[in-house]
Amino acid sequence: MREVCVVGAGVVGITTAWYLAEAGWRVTLLDKSATVGTGTSFQNGGQLSYRYVSPLADGGVPLKALKWLTEKDGPLRFKPSTELSQWSWLGKFLMRCHGQANRETTARLARLGTYSRQCLEQLTETSKLPDFDWKESGKLIVYRTQATFDRAAAAALVKDVQSVLSADECIAKEPVLGALQGQIKGGIFTSDEAVADCHGFCEALMGVLATHPNFAGYVQEEVQRFEYAANGKLRLLTSHGVRGSDAFVLASGIASRRLAATLQMNLPLYPLKGYSLTAPIGASHTPPQASITDFERKVLYARIGDSLRVAAMVDMVGEDDTIEPGRIESLLRVARADMPLAGDYAQASTWAGLRPATPDGAPIVGPSSVPGLWLNVGHGPLGFTFACGTASILASLMGQGHSPLPLDGFTWPN
Numbered sequence: 001m002r003e004v005c006v007v008g009a010g011v012v013g014i015t016t017a018w019y020l021a022e023a024g025w026r027v028t029l030l031d032k033s034a035t036v037g038t039g040t041s042f043q044n045g046g047q048l049s050y051r052y053v054s055p056l057a058d059g060g061v062p063l064k065a066l067k068w069l070t071e072k073d074g075p076l077r078f079k080p081s082t083e084l085s086q087w088s089w090l091g092k093f094l095m096r097c098h099g100q101a102n103r104e105t106t107a108r109l110a111r112l113g114t115y116s117r118q119c120l121e122q123l124t125e126t127s128k129l130p131d132f133d134w135k136e137s138g139k140l141i142v143y144r145t146q147a148t149f150d151r152a153a154a155a156a157l158v159k160d161v162q163s164v165l166s167a168d169e170c171i172a173k174e175p176v177l178g179a180l181q182g183q184i185k186g187g188i189f190t191s192d193e194a195v196a197d198c199h200g201f202c203e204a205l206m207g208v209l210a211t212h213p214n215f216a217g218y219v220q221e222e223v224q225r226f227e228y229a230a231n232g233k234l235r236l237l238t239s240h241g242v243r244g245s246d247a248f249v250l251a252s253g254i255a256s257r258r259l260a261a262t263l264q265m266n267l268p269l270y271p272l273k274g275y276s277l278t279a280p281i282g283a284s285h286t287p288p289q290a291s292i293t294d295f296e297r298k299v300l301y302a303r304i305g306d307s308l309r310v311a312a313m314v315d316m317v318g319e320d321d322t323i324e325p326g327r328i329e330s331l332l333r334v335a336r337a338d339m340p341l342a343g344d345y346a347q348a349s350t351w352a353g354l355r356p357a358t359p360d361g362a363p364i365v366g367p368s369s370v371p372g373l374w375l376n377v378g379h380g381p382l383g384f385t386f387a388c389g390t391a392s393i394l395a396s397l398m399g400q401g402h403s404p405l406p407l408d409g410f411t412w413p414n
């Protein structure tokens, strides 16, 4: 049986490990942490956002970004760096900021979204996955300007699944939006979007993976670099020594950039830092039933189990996941003003994570330029949504040599 070592046990690495074990590989899952899902997969927004996949790069975004940078509680922060990687990523990102590029990537990601939904449904059924607070709660996007609302309402909406709601209808559907009376112009409700606990999913999948006959085990080791053995075979140098395997999959979130660089591979990834609050929901609170996205402020609110998750912000401040108190205060201010009754913000836990983002917003899946090393990286703001899809694609590529979806736009170097 061929052996594979998956490096990184976030939502992308653990789903990759599962699909490879199912495909007949002898799988070792390796992470620097003692448990799974403790990186960016820990307290993200929890959205399984299969229909809203439009990447950040779009026409008009550079101008909007300049405005956001001036807003006190704005969604964007930028700390210029002397690192070439920041400027090279930004340059590539700006090249993608036009309507045609956005439409192309959106179409690809929509196909990946549909496939990922099918994969997750199948996985939960076949693996008898324990509960991870999955709920098809629907998604309501609310708009604060007439122009953005009119544009969203005029877009081709999916019949029987999406509906256009006036501001009053939004508030009637979700009374917690009452605090925004007079501030929102309307919303689009999509009934088949879901939310779940991404960390809970990682733990649940680890539980079933641990009993899989093809699973060789979970190893807590920190990878320092890739190197070649005397016989020319690729291997890892880790905190515990050297580790060989027939194949390796790099699925280490933003750290993939540094690890790939040890093989002179320059992956186009940049950390887009975001924040979240997780507030308990008490008897006196009235959380939203659907997940709610405030389109202009770029803040999302979702009930996940007994908690309210509030997630937001895109900070370009380098590979630094520390929680900056000023940004958390901003997020708390916005949540308290816009959804005062949704949860107990005084008791909220706080979190920051680094989205491993490519300039065009599409993940990179497939072989690398180094024989024996495969990539499943760059899932950016939608890693939970796409994890099962890209993991299944990679297992097909590594097994049968072909992908169930066209791979244009998802490969590297492209």
Ligand SMILES: Cc1cc2nc3c(=O)[nH]c(=O)nc-3n(C[C@H](O)[C@H](O)[C@H](O)COP(=O)(O)OP(=O)(O)OC[C@H]3O[C@@H](n4cnc5c(N)ncnc54)[C@H](O)[C@@H]3O)c2cc1C
Binding pocket: 007, 008, 009, 010, 011, 012, 013, 030, 031, 032, 033, 036, 037, 038, 039, 040, 041, 042, 043, 044, 045, 046, 047, 048, 049, 221, 222, 223, 224, 251, 252, 253, 254, 255, 256, 272, 273, 274, 275, 276, 311, 312, 352, 353, 354, 355, 356, 377, 378, 379, 380, 381, 382, 383, 384, 385, 386
């Ligand atoms: C605020 C915020 C909100 C988000 N909301 C959503 C959402 O609603 N829906 C959605 O789909 N996505 C969302 N995302 C994006 C999603 O969280 C990420 O795309 C996803 O978690 C990336 O998963 P990953 O497995 O690639 O990375 P990670 O989860 O970061 O996993 C990487 C793993 O690699 C390990 N590792 C790193 N370096 C090494 C090393 N040297 N040796 C060994 N192991 C190593 C780490 O310990 C970690 O466990 C959000 C992200 C943020 C920040």
